[in-house]
Amino acid sequence: MRESDAIERLRRIATHPAALGLRDDAALLEGLVLTPDSMAEGVHFLPADPPASVGWKLVAVNLSDLAAKGATPVAALLSLTLSGDEARDMALIDGIEAACESYGLALIGGDTIALPAGAPRVLGLTAIGRAGTSTPLRSGARPGDHLWLVGTVGDSAAGLALLRADAAATGALVDIYRRPVPLLAAGQALAPHAHAMMDVSDGLLLDCRRLAQASNCTARIDLDSVPLSAAFIQSRGDDLAARIFAATGGDDYALIAALPPELDPLSLSLPPGTSIARIGTLAGQGDLLSLTSGGRPVELPEQLGFEHLGHQHRRNPPAPVADRG
Amino acid sequence: MRESDAIERLRRIATHPAALGLRDDAALLEGLVLTPDSMAEGVHFLPADPPASVGWKLVAVNLSDLAAKGATPVAALLSLTLSGDEARDMALIDGIEAACESYGLALIGGDTIALPAGAPRVLGLTAIGRAGTSTPLRSGARPGDHLWLVGTVGDSAAGLALLRADAAATGALVDIYRRPVPLLAAGQALAPHAHAMMDVSDGLLLDCRRLAQASNCTARIDLDSVPLSAAFIQSRGDDLAARIFAATGGDDYALIAALPPELDPLSLSLPPGTSIARIGTLAGQGDLLSLTSGGRPVELPEQLGFEHLGHQHRRNPPAPVADRG
Numbered sequence: 001m002r003e004s005d006a007i008e009r010l011r012r013i014a015t016h017p018a019a020l021g022l023r024d025d026a027a028l029l030e031g032l033v034l035t036p037d038s039m040a041e042g043v044h045f046l047p048a049d050p051p052a053s054v055g056w057k058l059v060a061v062n063l064s065d066l067a068a069k070g071a072t073p074v075a076a077l078l079s080l081t082l083s084g085d086e087a088r089d090m091a092l093i094d095g096i097e098a099a100c101e102s103y104g105l106a107l108i109g110g111d112t113i114a115l116p117a118g119a120p121r122v123l124g125l126t127a128i129g130r131a132g133t134s135t136p137l138r139s140g141a142r143p144g145d146h147l148w149l150v151g152t153v154g155d156s157a158a159g160l161a162l163l164r165a166d167a168a169a170t171g172a173l174v175d176i177y178r179r180p181v182p183l184l185a186a187g188q189a190l191a192p193h194a195h196a197m198m199d200v201s202d203g204l205l206l207d208c209r210r211l212a213q214a215s216n217c218t219a220r221i222d223l224d225s226v227p228l229s230a231a232f233i234q235s236r237g238d239d240l241a242a243r244i245f246a247a248t249g250g251d252d253y254a255l256i257a258a259l260p261p262e263l264d265p266l267s268l269s270l271p272p273g274t275s276i277a278r279i280g281t282l283a284g285q286g287d288l289l290s291l292t293s294g295g296r297p298v299e300l301p302e303q304l305g306f307e308h309l310g311h312q313h314r315r316n317p318p319a320p321v322a323d324r325g
Numbered sequence: 326m327r328e329s330d331a332i333e334r335l336r337r338i339a340t341h342p343a344a345l346g347l348r349d350d351a352a353l354l355e356g357l358v359l360t361p362d363s364m365a366e367g368v369h370f371l372p373a374d375p376p377a378s379v380g381w382k383l384v385a386v387n388l389s390d391l392a393a394k395g396a397t398p399v400a401a402l403l404s405l406t407l408s409g410d411e412a413r414d415m416a417l418i419d420g421i422e423a424a425c426e427s428y429g430l431a432l433i434g435g436d437t438i439a440l441p442a443g444a445p446r447v448l449g450l451t452a453i454g455r456a457g458t459s460t461p462l463r464s465g466a467r468p469g470d471h472l473w474l475v476g477t478v479g480d481s482a483a484g485l486a487l488l489r490a491d492a493a494a495t496g497a498l499v500d501i502y503r504r505p506v507p508l509l510a511a512g513q514a515l516a517p518h519a520h521a522m523m524d525v526s527d528g529l530l531l532d533c534r535r536l537a538q539a540s541n542c543t544a545r546i547d548l549d550s551v552p553l554s555a556a557f558i559q560s561r562g563d564d565l566a567a568r569i570f571a572a573t574g575g576d577d578y579a580l581i582a583a584l585p586p587e588l589d590p591l592s593l594s595l596p597p598g599t600s601i602a603r604i605g606t607l608a609g610q611g612d613l614l615s616l617t618s619g620g621r622p623v624e625l626p627e628q629l630g631f632e633h634l635g636h637q638h639r640r641n642p643p644a645p646v647a648d649r650g
Contacts, residue, residue, distance in 0.1 A: 006407055006414060006437050013422050016431035018400060027434035029400055029453070036434055036451065042441040075343060075354055077361040079404070079449045082331055089331060099339050106341035109361055112331050115445060116367040119649035122409075122440070122447035124404050126361060128354070294362040 005321050023214055024137050024198070025065045032074070033129040035046065037064035041120035045180060048167055051088045053178035054123070055095025061201075062127035063103055063182035064253040068199040070191020071094025071129030073103050074182065078110030080123035084117075092123075103184060139216035141196035141258035143284035148265055150186045150255040150276050152229040153204045158236055172231040180253040185271040187255055196258040203250040203305020209289040211256060213280060221280035223247065223293040240293050250305050258282055338545070338574055357399070358454040360390035366445035373492055376413045378503035379448070380420025386526075387452035387468045388428055388507035388580040392526040395461060395516020398428050398509065403435030405447035409442075414488050422472075430511060457516050466521035466540035466583035467611035473590055474600045475511045475580040477554040478529045482574025483561055497556040505578040510596040512580055518593065521583040528575040528630020534614040536581060537607060546605035548572065548618040565618050568611030570579055575630050 011022045018029040026035040036109065037112035039045055045054045059076065066073055078096065082089045099106055103125060115121065143149075159177030162169040183199075190197060196215055200207045204226065223243045236242040256279075259265060265276055290297040336347045341352040351360040362369055364386065370379045391398055400542040403421065408415045424580065425432055430452060440446065467471075484502030487494040508524075515522060521540055525532045529551065537544035548568045581604075584590060590601055616623040 005411070005549075006405065006418065009415065009418055010403070010435060010437075011608060013418070013425070014432045014434075016400065016433050018431065019433040022434065025436070027400070027402065029433060030357075032357075034434060034453075036404050036449075037436055038404045038406075038438050038447075038449065040406070040438050040440050040444070040447075042347055042444075043439055054544050075352070077334070077352065079361050079363045080331065080335075081363075081365070086330070090334065093331065093564065094333055100338070105336065107337075107339045107341065108341050108344040108354060109347065109359060110335060111350075113337075113363050113447075114368055115365050117449070117632055119367075120441055122363075122365075122406065122438075122449075124361075124363065124447075124449045126402055128359075128530045135472060180432065200442070233646045242338065267639070 005237065008132060023139065023307070024069070026069050028131060028135055030200055031131050033066055033069045033131050033135065034072040036124065036126040037061045037063050037065065038122055038124040040122045049117065049178065051091040052095035052098070055092040056179050058123050058125050059096055059099035059105065060180045060182050060253065062125050063184060064103065064138050064180070064199040064201070065128035066127055067182045067184045067187035068197050068255055069129070069131045070134070070187045070197070071187065073105040073127065073129050075106045075108040075128045076100060077126045078107060079255060080110060080112045081115050081121045081123065082112060083121060084217070103182065132188060134192050136191050136194040136197040138196055138198050138211050138214040139213060141282050142215050143217055143282055144261055145195050145258040145282040146261050146278050147219060147221065147280040147282060148257045148259055149227060150190070150257065150274060151252065151278045151284050152227045152232065152275055153200060153252045153254050154246025154249050155229050156180060156233045156251040157245065160251070162235070173235055177251065182253055183255050186274050188258050189268045189270050190255070193263055194257040194259055198256060200252040200254040200256055201250060201252070204247040204252065205289065205301070208256060208306030209304060211258065212288055215258070215282070216280040217284060218286045218288055219280055219282055220292070221289055222289050223298060225277055225279045227275050227277040232304055243293070244301050248301055248303055323324045336551055341446060343380050345462060348464065349394070351394050353456060353460055356456050358391055358394045358396040358453060358456050358460065361449065361451040362386045362390065363447055363449040363574065364393050365447045374503065376416040377420035380417040381424045381501050381504050382625045383448050384421055384424030384430065384576065385505045385507050387450050388430065389505070389507060389524040389526070391452055391454035392507045392509045393522050393580055394454070395457045395512045395522070397455050397457070397513065398430040400431045400433040400453045401425060403432060405435060405437045405444045406440050406448065407437060408446060408555050422585035428507065433610055439611060457513060459517050461516050461519040462541040463521055463523050463536050464564060466542050466579040466607050467609055468542055470520055470583040470607040471586050471603050472533065472544060472607060473582045473584055474545065474552060474604045475508050475515070475582065475599060476551045476577065477557065477600055478525060478577045478579050479552050479557050479571025479574050481568065481576040483557050485576070498560060502576065507578055508580050511599050514578070514593045515582050515590065518588055519582040519584055523581060525576060525577040525579040525581060529572040529577065530614060530626070531573070531630030534629060536583065537613055540583070540607070542609060542610045543606040543613055543615070544605055544607055545617070548616055548623060550602055550604045552600050552602040562633050565623065568618070569626050573626055573628055580595040
């Protein structure tokens with residue numbers, strides 16, 4: 001069974017309105033937004049990743065899903081498998097604690113389990129947030145909406161590439177890969193105005209196509225408008241290849257929002273220093289996703305992101321898993 | 326790090342009142358009871374277990390925690406790892422669906438992840454229930470309370486022992502091991518009256534000791550009063566050794582409740598056919614846990630249950646893990 005088949009099957013079961021059709025990486029139950037995410041060693045994090053950053057990331061992944069719904073963090077339930085290495089497990093919990101404290105997420109429950117010796121660890125967290133006055137779904141975009149990107153894309157994928165080349169690599173891109181920052185305040189500011197919103201977890205292009213599809217729209221994206229960080233440009237440049245790398249890399253924790261064309265998001269109370277850029281337009285007809293650069297059409301890359309894994313977040317491309325002892 | 330150390334560490338972080346000190350296998354947030362539980366292949370279920378029963382059990386484990394708080398099932402969030410075997414994964418989801426339907430639990434969210442090839446699967450579910458007028462904790466028992474057991478113990482452990490001896494074993498005990506029934510209606514009937522309540526997940530004796538400890542009481546249990554099913558007695562007899570096996574085996578999904586001595590639980594509206602028996606008394610002083618049989622003291626067995634794993638549920642004793650392909 002492919003994961004997309006499993007998700008289709010689960011969607012047929014998940015008929016309760018709170019499930020939102022399992023299309024939003026989050027459920028909406030009685031004013032609470034609930035989002036579960038799991039990360040597996042060797043798939044979503046590398047055995048050599050510092051454990052504190054793995055713990056941080058586990059929390060941040062979930063907070064990014066809350067940000068995409070404009071929710072305010074409330075509480076988290078943790079599902080922890082231990083490595084058997086005390087210092088490592090303690091550092092993992094340090095990272096979880098740091099992220100929870102940073103974003104006001106109270107740890108209210110959890111269980112710990114043992115795995116058979118040598119098994120890759122699986123870490124799970126369910127974050128619970130309080131919904132704001134309105135909760136934008138993926139499916140609410142309308143033809144004519146402008147598509148905005150909050151944050152930059154490509155940094156995390158570039159950081160991972162540096163780590164693949166040199167496990168001791170450091171710097172801003174590695175930091176972003178390891179300690180992503182969920183855009184909670186920006187999400188809360190945009191949510192009351194956004195027709196649709198989601199976080200970019202599996203690749204900007206893939207997630208834009210998902211938003212368009214869920215909304216029965218088409219998305220036209222101008223690759224030249226996709227904001228890149230200075231660190232990204234320094235590492236990989238900003239030519240078309242670099243932009244496509246950034247727009248398909250995933251693991252970004254940026255937000256995409258479909259806003260009515262008359263709204264200037266700079267008029268909203270976004271946190272100081274927020275990067276927000278208009279990257280495209282939603283339309284009613286045509287290809288589900290189309291790209292331009294330099295005013296000309298650009299062919300879609302073969303891989304828009306980690307599509308074959310369905311709606312779930314898969315942060316790291318497959319790689320040989322190092323000895324995990 | 327031992328799991329008990331990890332849990333102590335997490336308890337220091339989990340200071341929010343909703344966490345209930347991480348002592349109740351459940352959190353209580355705004356009228357909702359939330360309980361996460363994970364099961365790992367080779368630890369909590371056997372690779373050869375029928376996948377539909379694994380799915381059922383994943384749901385039942387969590388519903389038993391809701392039953393222990395007297396909550397009514399509302400919704401569930403699923404975290405699924407797939408085996409890659411389509412028929413097996415479909416059967417697993419069948420079992421999840423059957424249990425959700427049987428107990429009115431709406432699947433409202435979830436994610437699916439891939440694991441590295443050959444890795445044991447880890448399945449997680451967070452169940453959400455609506456709290457009743459009062460939610461009994463582990464910590465509310467008082468000296469003089471009577472200790473009651475709803476359901477029988479030992480059936481599941483006896484079923485597992487049969488399967489260990491013969492993987493093709495069938496019968497009532499195997500069925501109970503594979504398809505436990507959470508005692509939701511009984512939990513709801515008892516909750517308004519119980520000073521303390523919890524489910525028996527890791528062994529009756531261990532869990533009685535936990536309840537006593539959390540309540541600053543001592544527990545005195547009469548092993549002769551522990552109810553055994555006819556199927557259990559047929560398989561293992563009802564002598565002292567059989568009773569100790571039953572009282573330490575775990576994986577029971579029975580409920581223990583500390584009730585005021587003047588309350589006769591048979592006066593409550595328990596579901597027809599509910600097995601409920603007074604198994605002991607809570608007192609203020611003495612050994613945390615003491616046992617009698619035939620009116621005489623019985624020495625505590627070395628293992629009260631799966632203590633070393635802390636508060637989490639560990640259903641299967643360690644065993645060689647069969648080839649999981």
